[in-house]
Amino acid sequence: MIELAAAVLAMIAIVAVRYLAVSGGFAWLTGRRHPGLYAGERMRGQMRREIGWSLAAAAIYGAPAGLTLYAWKQLGWTQIYTDWNAHSLLWIPLSILAYLFIHDSYFYWTHRAMHRPRLFRLMHAIHHDSRPPTAWAAMSFHPWESLSGALLIPALTFLIPIHVAALGIVLTVMTFFGVTNHIGWEIFPKRWLAGPFGAAMISASHHHRHHTDYRCNFGLYFRFWDRLCDTDRGLSGELAHAPDDDDRRRAAADGRVERPS
Numbered sequence: 001m002i003e004l005a006a007a008v009l010a011m012i013a014i015v016a017v018r019y020l021a022v023s024g025g026f027a028w029l030t031g032r033r034h035p036g037l038y039a040g041e042r043m044r045g046q047m048r049r050e051i052g053w054s055l056a057a058a059a060i061y062g063a064p065a066g067l068t069l070y071a072w073k074q075l076g077w078t079q080i081y082t083d084w085n086a087h088s089l090l091w092i093p094l095s096i097l098a099y100l101f102i103h104d105s106y107f108y109w110t111h112r113a114m115h116r117p118r119l120f121r122l123m124h125a126i127h128h129d130s131r132p133p134t135a136w137a138a139m140s141f142h143p144w145e146s147l148s149g150a151l152l153i154p155a156l157t158f159l160i161p162i163h164v165a166a167l168g169i170v171l172t173v174m175t176f177f178g179v180t181n182h183i184g185w186e187i188f189p190k191r192w193l194a195g196p197f198g199a200a201m202i203s204a205s206h207h208h209r210h211h212t213d214y215r216c217n218f219g220l221y222f223r224f225w226d227r228l229c230d231t232d233r234g235l236s237g238e239l240a241h242a243p244d245d246d247d248r249r250r251a252a253a254d255g256r257v258e259r260p261s
């Protein structure tokens, strides 16, 4: 019983520290690259609320993660494995894709359901109180929304075999997208957004539009379900058209050309 409590407490602490480190890191980067984006008393108040809800969410996400850790380590009940030869090596990338696709599908449909008026007020309005969202909004959810999001990956580990390193990659991708989709500026270059990556994947420019238009762009990682169900309204022009590193390099190069020698 003590091991179970220790596993739950450890995972709550890990999720909270991971949130503070990654969101804090991107908030710091935002201050460096886009000074003033999070400035002002209103934004400071919003960020305080985002951090409060996110730390509550960390406890709700950490508890089932701790139960899963216990079930894996102490009981051997999960499908998490550590022997590279337990399954085909091809299963490593396939399992990562399977977990991400199932998570994305689950997120799309539960997120769409949460935009129905009653569920929106009950579960999802807190997340949309971030206008515009910041790096701290990554886990800014009402507890009911956190609960709906916290159970899927732990449940999958009981059903679909996954190497512990592949699970680490899934959790890293989940954390990265959760934060970068909310930072309020585009982290990927425009040429990526214009190519196959941008056609298939969601980034800040796509999710920012969900936060301004509400009725579109419900996905998490992939644009697949939004495109299939005709809810994809494309990228937020505000973010996608802002100058990126390539533009800055070109401008600097033009400046050098124009400068008299």
Ligand SMILES: [Zn+2]
Pocket: 111, 115, 124, 128, 210
């Ligand atoms: Zn939403």
Ligand SMILES: [Zn+2]
Pocket: 127, 133, 182, 207, 211
């Ligand atoms: Zn969001």
